Structure formats: structure tokens, C-alpha cells
Amino acid sequence: MSTSAIPQNYTSTRADSATEWIKSWLLTVDHKRIAILYLLSINFFFLLGGLAASLVRVELVTPQGDLMTADMYNRMFTLHGVIMVFFFLIPAIPAVMGNFLVPLMIGARDLAFPRLNLLSWYLYMGGGVFALVAAITGGVDTGWTFYTPFSSSYSNSNVILTMSGAFIMGFSSILTGLNFIVTIHKMRAPGMTWFRLPLFIWANYATSLIQILATPVLGIALLLVMVERVWRVGIFDPALGGDPLLFQHLFWFYSHPAVYIMILPAMGVISELISAFSRKRIFGYEFIAFSSIAIAVLGFLVWGHHMFVSSQSVYSGLVFSFITMLVAIPSAIKVFNWTATLYKGSISYRTPMLYALGFIGLFIIGGLTGIFLGVVAVDIHVTDTYFVVAHFHYVMVGGTIMAYLGGIHYWWPKMTGRMYNEAWGAISALVVFVGFNMTFFPQFVMGYLGMPRRYHVYPEEFQIYHVLSTAGASILGLGFIIPIIYLTLSLFVGKVAGPNPWAATGLEWSIASPPPTHNFDQTPVVTEEAYAYPEDAAAQDSDSWQAGSHL
Amino acid sequence: MYVIGKQWMWHVQHANGKRENNELHVPIGQPVRLIMTSQDVIHSFYIPAFRIKQDVLPGRYTSLWFEATKPGEYHLFCAEYCGTEHSLMIGTVIVMSLNEYQAWLTTPGDVIMPDGSIQAGQVLLNPNTSGPQLGPSLSDPMAVAGEQLFTSLGCAGCHVEAGGGTGPSLRNVFGYTQTLADGSTVLADENYIRTSILTSMKQIVQGYQPVMPVYEGQISDDQLNQLLAYIVSISNRGGNAPASVPVAEPQPSPAPTSVPAPPSAGGPFDADLATKGEQLFNNLGCVACHQDSGLGLGPRLRGLYNRQVALADGSSITADAAYLQESILNSAAKVVKDYNPIMPVYQGQLKDDEVRQLVEYIKSLTE
Incomplete structure (x- = not known):
């Protein structure tokens, strides 16, 4: 099939002029085009956040603060945190892959509210502009956690602008969540029962619940800080009669669930990848589905584990510690089920699968160190040190970003109709894995030895770990740049993928690549469960294997 | 520490x-x-x-x-x-x-x-012991410093240790459960002591009036720590609250002094206002320092009106209505000889009417 023979798809356009072409993208209500808009803007923010991280890492090569001033350093790690959390991790998988795939996977024409979907993108960009303007006009130095009373009374940086950015972005997140929930409830194709939904849909459903219920609390907390800053109303600053811990409660009531906004969709992606590249029905479908919901629910009850040393009562500390342990159960269920799915599967180590396997390993480390931190006695020592930094990077980078990259590689042929260079894909996955571990494993060690986080200068004994970490970060950065190059090249020189290059199940693989604007020619009727791979797929594959076969 | x-x-x-x-x-x-x-x-x-x-x-x-x-x-x-x-x-x-x-x-x-x-x-050497100074005890210099502060700030005028003062005795308060005016109880830990010193009206002990001045912004954290050290040092901690926590009955105001204008001493005054002023004088706790016996932390006010008063800076002034008013609102401006400038500032805390009532009451105090 040559390029010209590809039927009308969502990327092709009837626009006559450049202006119309731009309009056809910026005013589109097609979920697939909006997903592409998100893909471009989110990757832009990812690179920006990555740039800030690089500067932080370079500064930390030496114990002295010789590259930049303390104020500059504080602005850099804050920029890194704010951009990565609010403008990359939270929207990344739902807004890019969720937008693209939710309607395709459930056999729908579009999301339930296409215009609302476009509005979410504009809100996201609006928030992004605020954050960018804040960064350019002097930056903000509160850390992404905006702790009071520092943020409300003491910091003299662009706190309000940045908070407005996060506040506005929050609405984007809420609207996307709302859109997904309604779509998943009301627009499933005939025969697509709840338990035939791909697990990616379950994961996004659980994520959407959190987005709708928790994000408003963050909005309120940020708004209150702004009120205190502008009008000096005593809310959080004790000098004005406020309570500084109130902010931490409000903030973590959102921001802990937000951690699950970041990881749950990633887990959904991994469920898809593991099943597709093991060519095997996923093990324990219902358990994985409900564990997503369980994580979403438990996520609301554990915010206090961020505050073990904040002077909250030791008894509430114990309760929060116990509930935190409970989160390990659904998380472990997922890991065990993925592993069980691999067992006797027809495993092929294609690029997405490499990312998926990397995810499982790194998430186990990230998850288990989360248990260390959930134990009050250990947490008292390691909280606010690099141990915490390493822990959440293992979950957020080792988890979410590995899944994001895996998902991008898996659905790239669907989104663009082209295959990328498999060899470079495998190399980059390996580079990311090695670079990542080299960056963050030393941070566990130095955190345990007592290196506090957010330090611009530090005692010399920690230098060796910082040097290792920065060296790893350079490799990691390379690993992120390689895919940008070969994926972009694939648009022009990549092999045409065809509808189903992975021989995978799922409605999205039953239509052309890239999908037509209207998705399905006829509303599909679903007659079997997700991941209906033949029982003897492994045997079949080994019988029919020959050098150069694509799986 | x-x-x-x-x-x-x-x-x-x-x-x-x-x-x-x-x-x-x-x-x-x-x-x-x-x-x-x-x-x-x-x-x-x-x-x-x-x-x-x-x-x-x-x-x-x-x-x-x-x-x-x-x-x-x-x-x-x-x-x-x-x-x-x-x-x-x-x-x-x-x-x-x-x-x-x-x-x-x-x-x-x-x-x-x-x-x-x-x-x-x-x-600062511990005068009483030669051993290591660990943990709070009455002889610790820091607690001693707190005690000095307690006296010089005038706390001792109300918080009479033997009980019966305008404020509760602070002996055996730290570490014990206190009953508050609203009937609830609270453990008197460091934070309770701190809050009560800075803004006492937040948690008023049962049986007492919310008359203690606000010290928020008036004393440093170091001074606060010294006061805390002192208050901790006069508590034996542990066990139950002492059986007889002295509960001061609101002082029954003496019968209104509807005495006719005094013969010569001060001058004419408005009896109605003076009666109200007297109540205010008791409620605000002025009476604790400005004792009639002359032994209080503040000067005795009886017979003061229109007399010559010697000030700390060596000058003297006639105690007319304007002087009385100024001294109520901002006592530090003209401190009487032999007294310390410890009286709280009432500027902005009292209404003009109330100041006039107090002045009339002071006028009414004749020998």
C-alpha cells in the first residue's frame, strides 16, 4: 500500500490555504487531532522540565554552588517540579493516549463532549502560558509543593502567576476526567460490556474519578494561598492568625491522589503491552481492573503520610501509615498478574515490550521503597532527603515515563500509520533504562546517608553520589532525545504500518492506520472479551517462526 | 534546650x-x-x-x-x-x-x-548547685531569668503564686489538665502555655476573666522560652492536678462610692462615670498592679489626682486628667519614679468613653 492509497484519515485535510490548515487543527473537535495537539505541547513541556532538571544536575556535580546562585537553583528545581508534575505527568498519558484511544477502544465515534475536549486543551495551554510567563519573568522559588507560610508570606517570586497556571491547568484535568467518565459510561459499542473493556480504559476511568474529586481541593488550596498573599487574610501564616499545616493537609489531599493520576494510566498502558507482546490473555483481568479502582479509593486516605514529621499526632501518623500499607496490595496484585501473564506467553522483545518490562522492574523498586517511606520510624529519617527524591522518580520516571514511551511506541503506528526503526527503538529503551538507574539509584544511597533534598550546596562526602547521578542523567537525557529523532524521521521514511502491525487484539487495531476521521465505518459489535488471543498462540508462533518475522 | x-x-x-x-x-x-x-x-x-x-x-x-x-x-x-x-x-x-x-x-x-x-x-551561673545543669528546676538560670521576666513584666501581679490573684496561680499548671471557661479541658503543654501568654483569651481558665493583655508581638521568642522555663520549673509535673486549684471568684465590687464630692483633695468628678470606671478598673485587671496598699507593681492611685508626681526622668508633672489619660493609653511615655515601664499599652484597646470612665474613677479616689 503506497502513501497515496491510504484512505482519507484524520491527519489528511481538505484545507486549501495554510490559514485554513492551521484552523483545522486549532479548532478541531476530533479527539485524535486533540490528542496530537496534546502530544506536541506535552512533549514541549517535558523538554522544558528536562532542561531545568539538567541544569540542577549539572549544578550538583560540585558541592559548592558554583554554576548558579542559590536563588537561581531554587527557581530551577521549582520549575522542574511544577512543569513535570502539572504539565507533563498529570496530563501525559490520559490527555495524549487516553484522548486518542478511549473512543477507539470502546468503539465510539468520539468522546462524549468534543468541544469540552478542545476547551481542556486550551485550558492546559492557558495554564502553561501562565507558568511560562512566571518562569521567564523571574521564576518561582517555592518548590512545586508551595508550602506555606513560605509561599504565602515570605517568597518574593512569581508565586501567584505560577499558582494561577496550576489552577487553570486543574480545570483542564477535571474536564478531561469528566469527558472520559461520561464516554465510558454512555458510548461503549454494542457488546462492549464493562468486563470486556481493555484494562487501559479501566485505568483511565479510575484516573478520571480522582481527577474530578481531588483536583478541586488543590484549586481551593492554591486560591487560598493567593488570597493570603494578596490581601493578607490570615489563613496559613501564623503571624496573621492562620495555620501553616492546614495548607499541607489541603495540598496533599489532592497531591497524593495526583500521584495515582500519574501512575494509574501508566499501569493501564502496561497491561495492554504485556498482553499484546506475550500474545496471551491477561492473567486476572478482574483483579487488575478492580485494583485500579482500589488504588484510586485508597489514594484519598493516605495524604497524612507526607506529614509524619510535620507535628501531626503520632496516632494519626500510625493510621495513615497503616492505610499506606494497604495501597501495596492492589499495586502488588497488578505486578503479580503481569508477571503471570508473561508465563508461557509468546514473548517478543519489541521496543514497547522493553519499556514494559523496564516498567515492572523499576516500579517494584519504586513501590517497595514507598513502603519504607510508609513506615513512620523509617520515614522520620529519610523523609525530605534524596531517598524520597529517588523513590518518586522511580515511580514517576521509571513508572510513568517508561509507560508513556512504551505506549507511544506501541500506538505510534496507529497514530501515524508508520513504523519507526526497531533497532534504534531497542537501543533507546536500553539507554533510558541504564541512564535512569544510574541517575536515581545513587540517590537512594545518599538519601539514606542523610543528604537533604533541595540543597544547593552540600557536604563534600556526598559528591561521589551526585557525580554518578549527573552522569546517569546525561545518559538518560540522550535516551530521551534518540526517540524524538527516529520517531520524527519515521513520519517521512518509516515503513507503512498497516492496520495491525503487532497482530494485537482490540478495536483500535481493527481499523486503518491512521484511523479515519469518523473512526469506524460501521459501529462495531463486540462479541468477545479483551485480549482474546488464541490459547495456543505460543505454539503457533513458534511453529510459524522464521527469521525476519515481525514478532 | x-x-x-x-x-x-x-x-x-x-x-x-x-x-x-x-x-x-x-x-x-x-x-x-x-x-x-x-x-x-x-x-x-x-x-x-x-x-x-x-x-x-x-x-x-x-x-x-x-x-x-x-x-x-x-x-x-x-x-x-x-x-x-x-x-x-x-x-x-x-x-x-x-x-x-x-x-x-x-x-x-x-x-x-x-x-x-x-x-x-x-x-549565668546557677547560684544554688554546682552540679551539671540539666533539665528545668527552679534554680536554673534560665528559669530564674524567666522568673525575673515574670516579675518585671508584671505577670506576678495577677498570677499570684499562692492563689487568689486576678489570674490563676501558675504553680503546678504545666503538665496538668486545665478546665477552661467553656467547660472543655486542655493539657497545659508547651503550646498551651505559649498560646496563653501570647493571646490569653483563646483559652480562658474557668473562673477567670479574659483581662490579660495580649503579648503577641511584644515579647521575643527567647523571652517566651524563658517564661516557659520558669512556668515549667514551678510545676512538679505528672500525677493529677492539685486538689485545690484556686478559683478566684469575680471580685465583688465594693458598693459604688456614691460619696459626695470630696472636700478638697482632688476635684469634682462624675459619680456615674466613676462607678463604671471602677468596674472597668477591676475587670481589666488594673487593680492587680495599682493596689491600694501601695505595694503593687504600679503606683497607688488614691489621692493621685491633681497632685505633683515625680517621674522617672527626674521631672515632675501635675496628675491632671490629660496626664491620667495619656498614662492609661501609653504608660511608657511618662513613667512614675521608682516604677518600671511594664504596663501594657491600651492605645487602641479602650474606647474613648472607657478611658473617660477610668479617669473619673481615679479622680474619685480620695484619701
Whole structure:
């Protein structure tokens, strides 16, 4: 099939002029085009956040603060945190892959509210502009956690602008969540029962619940800080009669669930990848589905584990510690089920699968160190040190970003109709894995030895770990740049993928690549469960294997 | 030991008033309890080698305890991001033997005096014991400093230790459960004492009037720590509250002095206003210091009106209505000879009417 023979798809356009072409993208209500808009803007923010991280890492090569001033350093790690959390991790998988795939996977024409979907993108960009303007006009130095009373009374940086950015972005997140929930409830194709939904849909459903219920609390907390800053109303600053811990409660009531906004969709992606590249029905479908919901629910009850040393009562500390342990159960269920799915599967180590396997390993480390931190006695020592930094990077980078990259590689042929260079894909996955571990494993060690986080200068004994970490970060950065190059090249020189290059199940693989604007020619009727791979797929594959076969 | 965190420094005050910055000297083998607060944002007191960490918050106390087991020098970090120089808010914990610690304590250094000032090259010695000064006891210089402050600020005028004052006796308050005016109970810990000193009306003890002045912004954290040390030192802690916590009945106002204008002493006054003024005088707690016996912390006011008053600066002035009014609103302006400028400022706290009532009442006090 040559390029010209590809039927009308969502990327092709009837626009006559450049202006119309731009309009056809910026005013589109097609979920697939909006997903592409998100893909471009989110990757832009990812690179920006990555740039800030690089500067932080370079500064930390030496114990002295010789590259930049303390104020500059504080602005850099804050920029890194704010951009990565609010403008990359939270929207990344739902807004890019969720937008693209939710309607395709459930056999729908579009999301339930296409215009609302476009509005979410504009809100996201609006928030992004605020954050960018804040960064350019002097930056903000509160850390992404905006702790009071520092943020409300003491910091003299662009706190309000940045908070407005996060506040506005929050609405984007809420609207996307709302859109997904309604779509998943009301627009499933005939025969697509709840338990035939791909697990990616379950994961996004659980994520959407959190987005709708928790994000408003963050909005309120940020708004209150702004009120205190502008009008000096005593809310959080004790000098004005406020309570500084109130902010931490409000903030973590959102921001802990937000951690699950970041990881749950990633887990959904991994469920898809593991099943597709093991060519095997996923093990324990219902358990994985409900564990997503369980994580979403438990996520609301554990915010206090961020505050073990904040002077909250030791008894509430114990309760929060116990509930935190409970989160390990659904998380472990997922890991065990993925592993069980691999067992006797027809495993092929294609690029997405490499990312998926990397995810499982790194998430186990990230998850288990989360248990260390959930134990009050250990947490008292390691909280606010690099141990915490390493822990959440293992979950957020080792988890979410590995899944994001895996998902991008898996659905790239669907989104663009082209295959990328498999060899470079495998190399980059390996580079990311090695670079990542080299960056963050030393941070566990130095955190345990007592290196506090957010330090611009530090005692010399920690230098060796910082040097290792920065060296790893350079490799990691390379690993992120390689895919940008070969994926972009694939648009022009990549092999045409065809509808189903992975021989995978799922409605999205039953239509052309890239999908037509209207998705399905006829509303599909679903007659079997997700991941209906033949029982003897492994045997079949080994019988029919020959050098150069694509799986 | 008392710890105060501020951007970007750690202050430590030892029991004898000795103060150090970004260093913490502690004796080996002794449990050490730190009472910590912050002057600005949230900090976190972290000694990695001891595996302990506790956030230090503005506006309240948090505490941390440890017992060092090995002499040496250890890192002290601020673990909660606190602004520009967060990474320089570090120090050293120096663990030394008991004797060395004792010697260090009694080496002259920076000492926080009861007036809150810091004097270099001083040492406050415990006059009563020669042993190591650990833990609060009445003879600790820091508690003694607190006691001096307690007297000089005039607290002692109301908080009569034997009971019966306008405010509750503070003996055996710390560590005991207090019953508040609304019937609820609260454990009198460091934070309760702190809140009650700074803004007493938040938690009024049952049987007392909310007349204590607000000290928020009037005394430093160092002074607050000294007052706390004193109040802790006069409590035996543990066990139940002493059986007879003195509960002061609201002082029955003497029958209104509807006496006709006095023969000669002061001058004419308005009896109605004077009656109201008297109530105010009792309710505000003025009566505690301005005692009729002349033994109070403030001067006796009977027969004062229109007399010559000698002031602390050596001049004298006629105690007319204008002087009385000024002295009520801002007593520090013209302090009477032999008295300390400790009276709270009532400027902005009293209405004009109330000031006039008080002035009329003072006029009515004749020999």
C-alpha cells in the first residue's frame, strides 16, 4: 500500500490555504487531532522540565554552588517540579493516549463532549502560558509543593502567576476526567460490556474519578494561598492568625491522589503491552481492573503520610501509615498478574515490550521503597532527603515515563500509520533504562546517608553520589532525545504500518492506520472479551517462526 | 534546650541561658529534649546520624528528644525547604562527655538576658548547685531569668503564686489538665502555655476573666522560652492536678462610692462615670498592679489626682486628667519614679468613653 492509497484519515485535510490548515487543527473537535495537539505541547513541556532538571544536575556535580546562585537553583528545581508534575505527568498519558484511544477502544465515534475536549486543551495551554510567563519573568522559588507560610508570606517570586497556571491547568484535568467518565459510561459499542473493556480504559476511568474529586481541593488550596498573599487574610501564616499545616493537609489531599493520576494510566498502558507482546490473555483481568479502582479509593486516605514529621499526632501518623500499607496490595496484585501473564506467553522483545518490562522492574523498586517511606520510624529519617527524591522518580520516571514511551511506541503506528526503526527503538529503551538507574539509584544511597533534598550546596562526602547521578542523567537525557529523532524521521521514511502491525487484539487495531476521521465505518459489535488471543498462540508462533518475522 | 529556627540559622538556648548558633552541644548518655519553634517559615531539624527529624513550625512548639551515645561531631541539617539559603541552614551537633559539657556551659559566651538582649562574654551561673545543669528546676538560670521576666513584666501581679490573684496561680499548671471557661479541658503543654501568654483569651481558665493583655508581638521568642522555663520549673509535673486549684471568684465590687464630692483633695468628678470606671478598673485587671496598699507593681492611685508626681526622668508633672489619660493609653511615655515601664499599652484597646470612665474613677479616689 503506497502513501497515496491510504484512505482519507484524520491527519489528511481538505484545507486549501495554510490559514485554513492551521484552523483545522486549532479548532478541531476530533479527539485524535486533540490528542496530537496534546502530544506536541506535552512533549514541549517535558523538554522544558528536562532542561531545568539538567541544569540542577549539572549544578550538583560540585558541592559548592558554583554554576548558579542559590536563588537561581531554587527557581530551577521549582520549575522542574511544577512543569513535570502539572504539565507533563498529570496530563501525559490520559490527555495524549487516553484522548486518542478511549473512543477507539470502546468503539465510539468520539468522546462524549468534543468541544469540552478542545476547551481542556486550551485550558492546559492557558495554564502553561501562565507558568511560562512566571518562569521567564523571574521564576518561582517555592518548590512545586508551595508550602506555606513560605509561599504565602515570605517568597518574593512569581508565586501567584505560577499558582494561577496550576489552577487553570486543574480545570483542564477535571474536564478531561469528566469527558472520559461520561464516554465510558454512555458510548461503549454494542457488546462492549464493562468486563470486556481493555484494562487501559479501566485505568483511565479510575484516573478520571480522582481527577474530578481531588483536583478541586488543590484549586481551593492554591486560591487560598493567593488570597493570603494578596490581601493578607490570615489563613496559613501564623503571624496573621492562620495555620501553616492546614495548607499541607489541603495540598496533599489532592497531591497524593495526583500521584495515582500519574501512575494509574501508566499501569493501564502496561497491561495492554504485556498482553499484546506475550500474545496471551491477561492473567486476572478482574483483579487488575478492580485494583485500579482500589488504588484510586485508597489514594484519598493516605495524604497524612507526607506529614509524619510535620507535628501531626503520632496516632494519626500510625493510621495513615497503616492505610499506606494497604495501597501495596492492589499495586502488588497488578505486578503479580503481569508477571503471570508473561508465563508461557509468546514473548517478543519489541521496543514497547522493553519499556514494559523496564516498567515492572523499576516500579517494584519504586513501590517497595514507598513502603519504607510508609513506615513512620523509617520515614522520620529519610523523609525530605534524596531517598524520597529517588523513590518518586522511580515511580514517576521509571513508572510513568517508561509507560508513556512504551505506549507511544506501541500506538505510534496507529497514530501515524508508520513504523519507526526497531533497532534504534531497542537501543533507546536500553539507554533510558541504564541512564535512569544510574541517575536515581545513587540517590537512594545518599538519601539514606542523610543528604537533604533541595540543597544547593552540600557536604563534600556526598559528591561521589551526585557525580554518578549527573552522569546517569546525561545518559538518560540522550535516551530521551534518540526517540524524538527516529520517531520524527519515521513520519517521512518509516515503513507503512498497516492496520495491525503487532497482530494485537482490540478495536483500535481493527481499523486503518491512521484511523479515519469518523473512526469506524460501521459501529462495531463486540462479541468477545479483551485480549482474546488464541490459547495456543505460543505454539503457533513458534511453529510459524522464521527469521525476519515481525514478532 | 530551646531551639529557634529562622531563615537561615539555628539558635539554641541552653538551660543556663547560654546561646549558640548553628551548633548544638549535648552531653553523652543524657536524654536531651528540644523545644523548638520558628520565627518565620517551616524548617525541619534533622540529625541524620541520630535518625531523627522534626519539622519546626512558626507559631507553635514542636519537640524532639534523643540520647547521644557516642562523642563526636554530627551533621545538623534543615530538611524542610525554607528559601534562598536553605542549604546553608546547617550546623554541627557536638556530643561531649558530661564534664566537658558542664565546662562548656560555664565558659563565658553569648547569653540571653531576661530582657531578651544577648550579652557576649557572659555566663549565668546557677547560684544554688554546682552540679551539671540539666533539665528545668527552679534554680536554673534560665528559669530564674524567666522568673525575673515574670516579675518585671508584671505577670506576678495577677498570677499570684499562692492563689487568689486576678489570674490563676501558675504553680503546678504545666503538665496538668486545665478546665477552661467553656467547660472543655486542655493539657497545659508547651503550646498551651505559649498560646496563653501570647493571646490569653483563646483559652480562658474557668473562673477567670479574659483581662490579660495580649503579648503577641511584644515579647521575643527567647523571652517566651524563658517564661516557659520558669512556668515549667514551678510545676512538679505528672500525677493529677492539685486538689485545690484556686478559683478566684469575680471580685465583688465594693458598693459604688456614691460619696459626695470630696472636700478638697482632688476635684469634682462624675459619680456615674466613676462607678463604671471602677468596674472597668477591676475587670481589666488594673487593680492587680495599682493596689491600694501601695505595694503593687504600679503606683497607688488614691489621692493621685491633681497632685505633683515625680517621674522617672527626674521631672515632675501635675496628675491632671490629660496626664491620667495619656498614662492609661501609653504608660511608657511618662513613667512614675521608682516604677518600671511594664504596663501594657491600651492605645487602641479602650474606647474613648472607657478611658473617660477610668479617669473619673481615679479622680474619685480620695484619701
